[in-house]
Amino acid sequence: xxxxxxxxxxxxxxxxxxxxxxxxxxxxxxxxxxxxxxxxxxxxxxxxxxxxxxxxxxxxxxxxxxxxxxxxxxxxxxxxxxxxxxxxxxxxxxxxxxxxxxxxxxxxxxxxxxxxxxxxxxxxxxxxxxxxxxxxxxxxxxxxxx
Numbered sequence: 815x816x817x818x819x820x821x822x823x824x825x826x827x828x829x830x831x832x833x834x835x836x837x838x839x840x841x842x843x844x845x846x847x848x849x850x851x852x853x854x855x856x857x858x859x860x861x862x863x864x865x866x867x868x869x870x871x872x873x874x875x876x877x878x879x880x881x882x883x884x885x886x887x888x889x890x891x892x893x894x895x896x897x898x899x900x901x902x903x904x905x906x907x908x909x910x911x912x913x914x915x916x917x918x919x920x921x922x923x924x925x926x927x928x929x930x931x932x933x934x935x936x937x938x939x940x941x942x943x944x945x946x947x948x949x950x951x952x953x954x955x956x957x958x959x960x
Contacts, residue, residue, distance in 0.1 A: 839881060841896065844873035854883050856912050862947030872901040875908065882909035907940045915948045
């Protein structure tokens with residue numbers, strides 16, 4: 815049996831492994847899904863998506879929806895790694911809008927951390943057209959009177 819030198823033992827760091835790191839969801843097992851077959855989708859959100867020209871969701875969007883809103887889902891952090899143009903922004907914007915529609919909190923309700931201003935503007939656009947469909951129509955996206 816080989817014994818490690820003391821300095822080698824102390825230099826190793828334990829890295830926390832989160833559940834989604836241990837068991838990632840492979841979106842290649844998901845297909846596009848018509849909105850009418852998406853479980854638990856709020857009817858006004860479905861209507862807004864149809865009005866926006868979206869009749870079905872891409873695999874990454876279906877996978878995120880199932881993890882956040884589908885049967886057996888639970889609130890937790892999610893890390894989505896998918897190519898540009900695969901629909902990541904809408905994938906996390908849909909559950910955020912639907913989940914927050916039932917909350918009574920008046921100010922900060924979701925935090926999306928992005929590396930660039932361009933991506934932040936893209937997220938603002940997505941949330942900006944989705945949010946009014948399910949929230950009070952007189953409210954604007956953002957925090958008023960905080």
